[in-house]
Amino acid sequence: MSVSIEAYRPIVGTQFIDELYKIAEHINERSIQHINSTPVGGGVAEILHRLVPLTNELGVKATWDVIKGSEEFFNVTKAFHNALHGSDDEITDDMFEIFRETTRDNLTTMNLYGDVIMIHDPQPAGLIAKKNEIGRKWAWRCHIDVSRPNKKLWEFLREYVVQYDASVFSMPDFSQQLPITQFLITPSIDPLADKNMDLEQSFIDSILEKYAIDPGRPIITQISRFDRLKDPVGVIQAYKIVKKRYDVQLVLAGGGASDDPEGAAVLQEVQEMGADDPDVKILLLPAYSDKEINALQRASTVVLQKSIKEGFGLTVTEAMWKNKPVIGGATGGIRKQIIDGVTGYLVHSIEGTARRIIDILNDPKHAELIARNGFEHVRNNFLLTRHLKDYMLVMIALERDGSDVIEL
């Protein structure tokens, strides 16, 4: 379903939407072609589904194409993804060859026509080989945390990246020493998507009923994959400290872990830890549960994201958008979003997490203030419309000289 840019006017303000139209005027009929590796699933596809029609509505021609690849290719790029995140997965020369082969196939079959070609993530990065032949302006948009990448793999990818006119990273921590411009554009959430839109109270109530959660008692929630880096075990331990004196419930909800043996082990561990407590709900949600997740976040008294390592942490953004007090591990993008004691609480330990939960339970007025600040912080900095503005500015920057001040 396509949502009009006008629907965002009451959310981000009329001045901002008018500015988007003004910036769009300066793009002068140039077009942008986004290319990624999947039409559905994952954060990139989710964002492009919304961004592309909105860009067109502003009068800037935007299209979106997807590369083709075999299962073998996507297994390789999945290993790349993990290794760029710093995992120990071995990267072999055979993998590089499979990557090159699929790149060659796509270079033959794909139509590369945008005035600006924005390539998302490593999978289609090799398409840059066409630049010498067709020209155009090329940007490589890296959505993943490459702050500590596998060295061999990064050297391989770097050969492609340096040929681009510019790169885009989500945070300065992810940027690299590169001879090309590195723009910093933080991720965003769509306030009108199923995951974030306003919900009827009756729908929220029905979800609580479905999972036997009591709306009359405080609800502590963490939404995340069952992954050690999200520390679900630490969340349960923090809950247990609080539970000694407070009648609270815990909801740990996350996506499936069928292709991830480590995830399955973590899930089993937390299930065992919560087995003797009916107030601990471990929910393994199927794909496309966005509205349910939305409802669980909205029903919560406090939302946790007690990560030990985190990229940006969009679940924090989502919870703040829903006016919830958020407690987050002091790591990665969570530190960018939570100003400690102002837009949420940053914690470093299980004990600290329990302490902050208790603070929120005991001082709902202060919790309300923090939640309101968090909401404003997201409204000003982390919504889709800001992302749209940034991409248009990248289009302009690529066409102009390298000056630090561009007069439109």
Place this chain on the structure above:
Amino acid sequence: MNNIFRFYTERRLVEATGLRAVTLRELLSHMKKVGGASIFYHTHASFLEHHFVRQRFYNDFAAWISRSLQEHKLAEQIAGIDMMDYTRIADLRNAFIGIIENHLLERKGERSRKAPPGEEFHFCKAKNFVFATGLEARSIPEFFHCLSAISPLSLYYHVFESRLRLQRTTSDFSVWLSDMGARDIAEKISRLDPYVYTLEELRQRIISFYNG
């Protein structure tokens, strides 16, 4: 003399320079070689962010030295530089360098502190896109009417960018108001230290010169 004051505004894209510091010496070394746009960015970016409480430091260097290196005295000295004394980024940079070099001299022989992992200082800069808001004033009352309506970014552009980054000695507002005969108000704006206010407070303060 131009009778029309056109209000401009700006939007920005932040760029990473790829330079990062873990210790004070690394910060100093990068500070010496990084472009002026990066020095400007780290002394001004914070004013543009939406703040819920008054910040202890609006200067990124001072904030990092305090938070991540726990060198509180040095942080206060860096933040204590009177920005209004400078109209050139090069001079501002030299002032920071002088303070840090003195500090290192005083602490000679001591082990340097390291920022914890994940708290490195990343040198960034901004690319600014300046465009007309469409608001124009042809008289002094019109000017103040517009001033109450412009976005904080527009106010920031005319007060901060025009003075230091574009190397004018005063803000755009003072020049035009003086040309229009409102020398008293222009003088008050010129004497104002915008670095001690939030953008909203600054707007109210300037408007008060007209109403008061």
